Amino acid sequence: MNYILKDENSIYYECGYSCDNAIYISLGNDRFFITDGRYTIDAKQSIKNATVVTHRDIYQKAVDIINATKVKKIMFDPKEWSVYGFDKISSKIKAKLKPSIDFSHHKRVIKSDKEIELIKKAVKLGERAFKNLAQSIREDGFGMDEYALTYKAKSILADFGRYDLSFEPIVAIDENAAKPHATPTKKVLKKHNLLLVDAGLKYKRYCSDRTRTVSADKYMTFDTHQKFKSKKIQKAYDTVLKAHDKAISKARSGMKAKKIDALARDVIEKAGFGEFFVHSTGHGVGLDIHEMPYISSKNDMIIEDGMVYTIEPGIYIPDEFGIRIEDMVVMDNGKAVVL
């Protein structure tokens, strides 16, 4: 199989190294990592299974390498390539570039034991960060606005600069949590507010992802046992938690992804909140924070052992509140094991 890659994570998966100006080509048994002179030394030190080639114009070098062979078809992912980069190569080679959407993601969907270890480590670091964040909020978080709380979450998640974040954390209070991708406002945290935190970090490039929704008071923790003053919020919370638990306990290897989505969705629909669960139940996590398998109502992909994904049902009542509970699982011996 001949293929050409541009995405940093796709390239990293192939050869254990990537940088912001690289092309990776696999032609028969030959593999080439093309970059510019800034990265030559590092690339050569890190890459053992491909020839490192450096050139000022990586596109031209790719053209030269391809045209030096008799290869007729080369696979590419249209999502990885800019129109600009694609044209620079496709207009100058004799071979045909054949689109194959997400083919690197398909290769990556079953995680190796080593990858699962790295993801576990990222998840454990994330879990510890949530504990530290809870303590920090108990100490001085009340009276802070969402901007300051987001800053606090970022600092603690990153362990003050040691780790990259998987994404910009979401820290949302009460009605702001009704936006699944809330950005901070000047709303200030007070006792008994609802507080939603969605955050993760990277360990050796592998991502973690976790969401908790809690009743904020001086004893608050991010565990899943939460008591809210509002009965409506409590009912929604209990429903989300039940949906979360059910999807995790009933998910099996061999099921379609949409069946796992339905496990969670049915609980929420039966409780009368169906219209307020406005997104999919989960998504795969690995080198990318969002990758296959997508646990959505339309996805027929068969879930298999070694897949890693989130279970994150939610209920969002506009202008009132939002609740989401998210954990990552790995399929192991046919079942979903929480990481």
Place this chain on the structure above:
Amino acid sequence: MNYILKDENSIYYECGYSCDNAIYISLGNDRFFITDGRYTIDAKQSIKNATVVTHRDIYQKAVDIINATKVKKIMFDPKEWSVYGFDKISSKIKAKLKPSIDFSHHKRVIKSDKEIELIKKAVKLGERAFKNLAQSIREDGFGMDEYALTYKAKSILADFGRYDLSFEPIVAIDENAAKPHATPTKKVLKKHNLLLVDAGLKYKRYCSDRTRTVSADKYMTFDTHQKFKSKKIQKAYDTVLKAHDKAISKARSGMKAKKIDALARDVIEKAGFGEFFVHSTGHGVGLDIHEMPYISSKNDMIIEDGMVYTIEPGIYIPDEFGIRIEDMVVMDNGKAVVL
């Protein structure tokens, strides 16, 4: 002029808001910001000069908006669009998409007074971070390896989570600094090592960028007066500083970019280090860390008042050492003013 944008910074420049799933379309006097439901509330709160439209499939919505008009030509930048996204639109619209490389960057090359204020603030915060980093290294940096020093630099640059970084900082000792884009190694900082730090942060999305190369000892600072024990290093350092100072003092609005590159390059060539200055003299800085104007030996762009760019000559002796000194300037009243 009709155009369609996909890049986050290009879109932010038009309407003061962007997110990771958006398309911006300008058709005659009508402007549309298309995103999905996760961002509706935030987008509507932030965007005053365009109609916010939300749809699950932003590409399909763009098609519908374009096909509802009689527009015949729409400009796009092939660097902003994936082959995937481009095909989803171009295959379904009656209008022709006309490529125009970097057209948003051309619009952004002259900064407004407000933009210059934001960039100045980013630069001042970066300058303060370098001071704090020097103090921190004096206190406990000796004996740390490049990984730990990079972590220290990131924490201090980000003010422990408050600011995003412009890019992954470079912290390199002695021969590792010979790689213009060095990544960390286990090399440990000792007294009288050469230490190169290249780092910047973002203030309200605008970037800063700064490099200093210093002789590390217990009195070290990141100012440009440096004394090295090695005569060869000192000669190279003095040459780079002279090239840096000359380019800044002699740069004028109306010059071609390549003339400014030559101001620095001539100094280095005359000192006999020409072959070791392996990159361009500088690059523009704004919403993107690398943007126009590129201060390179091949660029005929005329430098004008309001342009902001780096001056960063360097000398890199493989396996021995590397030196780079970088500041940002704004062209003001015909001259380059250090920010």
